[in-house]
Amino acid sequence: MLSMLRKGEKAIITDISKADELVKRRLLDLGITEGSEVCIKCKMPFGGPFMLESCGQCVGIRKNEASCIKVEGL
Amino acid sequence: MDIALLGNPNTGKTSMFNNLTGSYEYVGNWSGVTVEKKVGIFKQGAAKLIDLPGVYSLNPLSKDEGVVTRFLLDDPFDRMLNIVDASQLERNLHLTLQLIEFGSPLIIGLNMIDVAKNRGIQVDVEKLSSVLGVEVVPVVARTGRGCKDLAEAATTPYRETKKQFQVDYGEEIDKAITKLEQLLQGESSHSTRWLTLQLLEGNPYVKKYLQSYIDMADLDGLIHSTSRAVLAGSEVRTIEQFIYKRRQAAIGEILKETTEVKGNSGQPLSEKIDLIITNKWLGLPIFLCVMYVLFMLTFDWLGFPLSDALDAFISGPITEGISQLLDLVGASKFIHALVLDGIVAGVGGVLVFVPQIFILFFFISILEDSGYMARVALVMDRLMEMVGLNGKAFIPMMIGFGCNVPGIMAARTIETPRERLMTTLLTPLMSCSARLPVYALFVGAFFVHQKALVVLSLYVLGIVVALILAKIFSNTLLRGETSFFVIELPPYRLPQAKALWKSTWEKGKGFVKKAGTFIFAGSVIIWLLSYAGPGGTNVQMDDSFLAMIGGVFAPLLAPLGFGTWQAGASLLTGFLAKEAIISTMNIIYFVPDEAGLQGILANTFSPLSAYSFMVFILLYIPCLATVATIKKETGSYKWTFFSMGYALAIAYILSLIIYQVGQVFGL
Numbered sequence: 220m221l222s223m224l225r226k227g228e229k230a231i232i233t234d235i236s237k238a239d240e241l242v243k244r245r246l247l248d249l250g251i252t253e254g255s256e257v258c259i260k261c262k263m264p265f266g267g268p269f270m271l272e273s274c275g276q277c278v279g280i281r282k283n284e285a286s287c288i289k290v291e292g293l
Numbered sequence: 294m295d296i297a298l299l300g301n302p303n304t305g306k307t308s309m310f311n312n313l314t315g316s317y318e319y320v321g322n323w324s325g326v327t328v329e330k331k332v333g334i335f336k337q338g339a340a341k342l343i344d345l346p347g348v349y350s351l352n353p354l355s356k357d358e359g360v361v362t363r364f365l366l367d368d369p370f371d372r373m374l375n376i377v378d379a380s381q382l383e384r385n386l387h388l389t390l391q392l393i394e395f396g397s398p399l400i401i402g403l404n405m406i407d408v409a410k411n412r413g414i415q416v417d418v419e420k421l422s423s424v425l426g427v428e429v430v431p432v433v434a435r436t437g438r439g440c441k442d443l444a445e446a447a448t449t450p451y452r453e454t455k456k457q458f459q460v461d462y463g464e465e466i467d468k469a470i471t472k473l474e475q476l477l478q479g480e481s482s483h484s485t486r487w488l489t490l491q492l493l494e495g496n497p498y499v500k501k502y503l504q505s506y507i508d509m510a511d512l513d514g515l516i517h518s519t520s521r522a523v524l525a526g527s528e529v530r531t532i533e534q535f536i537y538k539r540r541q542a543a544i545g546e547i548l549k550e551t552t553e554v555k556g557n558s559g560q561p562l563s564e565k566i567d568l569i570i571t572n573k574w575l576g577l578p579i580f581l582c583v584m585y586v587l588f589m590l591t592f593d594w595l596g597f598p599l600s601d602a603l604d605a606f607i608s609g610p611i612t613e614g615i616s617q618l619l620d621l622v623g624a625s626k627f628i629h630a631l632v633l634d635g636i637v638a639g640v641g642g643v644l645v646f647v648p649q650i651f652i653l654f655f656f657i658s659i660l661e662d663s664g665y666m667a668r669v670a671l672v673m674d675r676l677m678e679m680v681g682l683n684g685k686a687f688i689p690m691m692i693g694f695g696c697n698v699p700g701i702m703a704a705r706t707i708e709t710p711r712e713r714l715m716t717t718l719l720t721p722l723m724s725c726s727a728r729l730p731v732y733a734l735f736v737g738a739f740f741v742h743q744k745a746l747v748v749l750s751l752y753v754l755g756i757v758v759a760l761i762l763a764k765i766f767s768n769t770l771l772r773g774e775t776s777f778f779v780i781e782l783p784p785y786r787l788p789q790a791k792a793l794w795k796s797t798w799e800k801g802k803g804f805v806k807k808a809g810t811f812i813f814a815g816s817v818i819i820w821l822l823s824y825a826g827p828g829g830t831n832v833q834m835d836d837s838f839l840a841m842i843g844g845v846f847a848p849l850l851a852p853l854g855f856g857t858w859q860a861g862a863s864l865l866t867g868f869l870a871k872e873a874i875i876s877t878m879n880i881i882y883f884v885p886d887e888a889g890l891q892g893i894l895a896n897t898f899s900p901l902s903a904y905s906f907m908v909f910i911l912l913y914i915p916c917l918a919t920v921a922t923i924k925k926e927t928g929s930y931k932w933t934f935f936s937m938g939y940a941l942a943i944a945y946i947l948s949l950i951i952y953q954v955g956q957v958f959g960l
Contacts, residue, residue, distance in 0.1 A: 241708060248349030263671065263672065263674070264574060266675065268675065268684065270567070275380065275381065276781065276782075277563075278779065278780065278781055279684070284778075
C-alpha cells in the first residue's frame with residue numbers, strides 16, 4: 220500500500236481501483252494512475268496528508284486515500 | 294475577434310493573459326485564482342482575450358472547471374489559445390487533444406520551455422506543430438519572451454492548411470459518433486466527435502446540453518451499448534478509462550517523436566525548499582511565523598507609522614487647504630460643515646488605512662504567486678479534516694483576510710458541494726481588510742503596547758470560530774458526503790515585482806474606489822442625518838435623526854458594553870461596508886483625524902468594552918457585497934439569510950460572554 224512507504228521510497232502504482240472515484244479522477248488528471256512511479260516526499264504529522272512526487276510534479280493526498288492504493292516497491 | 298485562453302492550472306495562463314493584454318490582472322500560483330472568466334484587450338487592440346479557469350480536462354469535477362465546459366458549449370468565440378506547460382507536456386496534451394476534438398481554430402503557446410530545459414527536456418517545436426497540425430509558439434510567460442510572436446500568431450487571420458491530429462479510438466467509438474450524428478439530425482453546431490467522446494467520458498454538462506435535443510433514454514442507451522461493445526474485448530473497467538488510455542497512447546507516440554529527455558539534472562530547487570517548508574514538524578510553525586510577520590508588518594513595524602503619517606497629512610495640510618479654499622470661494626456655513634465634518638472626516642478616516650491595507654494585500658499576493666498557498670492547504674489539511682473540511686478550504690479563508698468576496702468565489706475550486714457550501718458560509722468570519730481600520734483605531738486608543746497581538750487575537754478568533762462552526766455544521770446541518778483532498782503543489786516561483794504590484798493594486802484599488810464612491814456618498818448621508826433632527830437643522834447631535842436611529846439598538850447592545858446610540862448607528866452603516874464604521878464614528882464624534890477620535894473614544898469605551906466591540910465587528914454580519922456574493926454562489930435565499938443570522942447570533946453571544954466575564958474579573 221502507498222501509505223506504508225517510507226519517506227524517500229519509490230514505488231510503482233499497481234492497483235488504484237479501490238480509491239475514491241473523485242480521488243482517482245483527480246490523480247488521473249495529474250497523470251498519476253496504474254503504472255506511474257511515485258515517491259513519498261513528506262508525511263504530515265498526526266495522520267496528515269502525504270506529499271507525493273510523480274513525473275516531476277508534487278501532489279498532496281490524504282493518508283486514508285493513500286492506503287487504498289496498491290504499489291510495488293522498486 | 295474573441296479568443297478563449299485555456300490550459301491546465303499552474304501553466305502560467307494568467308501571466309500570459311497579463312503579458313498579452315497589458316491589463317491589470319490578478320495572477321496566482323495555485324489552482325483557482327481565475328474563478329470567473331475575465332476579459333482583456335490585446336495590446337494592439339485587435340482582439341479580445343477571455344481568461345478561463347485552469348482545467349486538466351474538459352470533463353469537470355468542480356464548479357469552476359464547469360465554467361470552461363459551459364463556456365465552450367454556450368458562448369460564441371472565434372478561436373482558442375491553449376497554454377501548454379512544456380515541462381509537463383504529457384499531462385497537458387490530454388487537454389490539447391480534447392480541444393482539437395472540439396474543433397474550433399486552435400493555437401498553442403508552449404510555455405515554460407526554460408523550466409523544461411532545466412529538467413533536461415528538449416521539445417522540437419516545429420515537429421510538435423506538424424504532428425498536431427496546430428501552430429505552436431514557444432514562450433516564457435514570466436519574462437515575456439515570445440509573447441509578441443504569440444500575440445501576432447493569435448490575432449492574424451487563421452489559415453487552415455494542416456490536417457489536425459486525430460486520436461484513433463477504435464471502431465466502436467466511431468460507430469457511436471455516427472449514431473449520435475443521426476440522433477442530433479444536424480441540430481447542434483458543435484463537433485459530434487467531441488460531443489460523443491465527452492458524453493461517453495461522463496461529462497455532465499455535455500449530457501445536459503444533449504438532452505435538449507435528444508431523449509434521455511436514447512442517450513443512456515447509446516452510452517450503455519457503446520460501453521458494452523468497447524469493454525467486451527478489453528481489460529479496462531470503464532469507458533472513461535478506455536478513452537483515457539487511447540489518448541495516453543497517442544500522446545506517448547507524439548512525445549516520442551517530438552521530445553528528447555537528457556537525463557535528470559538532480560533535485561530541483563523547489564523540492565529542496567519543500568524539505569523545510571512542508572517538513573513534518575516545521576510546516577505548521579513556519580506557517581504561524583509567516584502569519585505573525587505579516588501582521589507585525591501590517592500593524593506594527595511598517596503599516597502603523599505610514600498610516601499615522603498619512604493621518605497627520607490629511608488632518609493637517611489637506612483639511613486646512615480645503616478650509617481655506619472654501620473660505621476663498623465664500624462657501625456657506627452649511628457647505629463648510631458638510632465638506633469638513635462630513636466628507637473629509639468620513640472619507641479621510643478611511644483613506645488613512647490605505648497603507649496598511651496595501652501592505653496586507655501585498656503579502657497575500659506574495660503567498661499566492663510564490664506557490665506557498667498550496668503548501669498551506671497541505672499543512673492545514675489534517676486540522677481541517679477534523680472539522681469536516683479539507684485543506685483547500687483554507688485558501689478561500691486566507692484570501693478572505695484580504696476581502697471576503699474573492700475569498701467566497703475561490704471556494705468554487707472545492708470539488709464536493711457540501712464542503713464548498715460550508716466554506717462559503719464560513720469565509721465571512723475571516724477578518725477582511727475593511728475591518729482592519731476599526732481594529733487599528735481601537736488598538737491605537739486602548740492597547741498601544743500590544744497592538745499586533747490584540748489584532749492577531751481577533752484574526753485567530755475568527756478562524757477558531759469558523760473551525761468550531763464547521764465541526765458543528767458538519768455534524769448537524771450538512772452531514773454526509775465524504776471529504777475529498779487531492780492538491781497539486783506547483784513548483785515554487787520567485788514572485789516578480791511587476792506581477793506583484795499589479796495584483797496588489799488590483800486587490801487594493803477596490804478599497805480606494807469604494808472610499809471615493811460608496812463611503813463618500815455614505816458620509817454625506819450620515820452627516821446630513823446627524824445635522825438634521827425632528828427639531829430642524831443644525832441640531833445638537835444627540836437630538837438628530839442619526840441618534841434616534843442608533844438609539845433603537847442601544848439598549849440591545851448595552852449588555853455587550855457599548856450601549857450608545859453612536860455604536861448602534863455605526864454598526865448599522867457597517868453592514869453596507871465595514872470601513873463605514875470608521876467614517877460614521879469620525880462624523881459622529883466631530884473629529885477630522887484619527888488621534889482626536891481615539892481621545893474621545895477613551896471616554897466612552899473601556900478597554901474591555903473596546904475588545905467586546907471589536908469582536909462584535911469581526912463577526913456580526915457579512916457586508917452587503919459579501920451577502921450578494923453568497924446569494925450568487927449558493928443560489929439560495931435560505932443559506933444567505935442563514936449566513937447573516939448565525940453570524941449575528943454568534944457575535945452577540947461571544948461579545949456578551951467577553952464583556953460579562955471580563956467585568957466579573959474586574960477588567
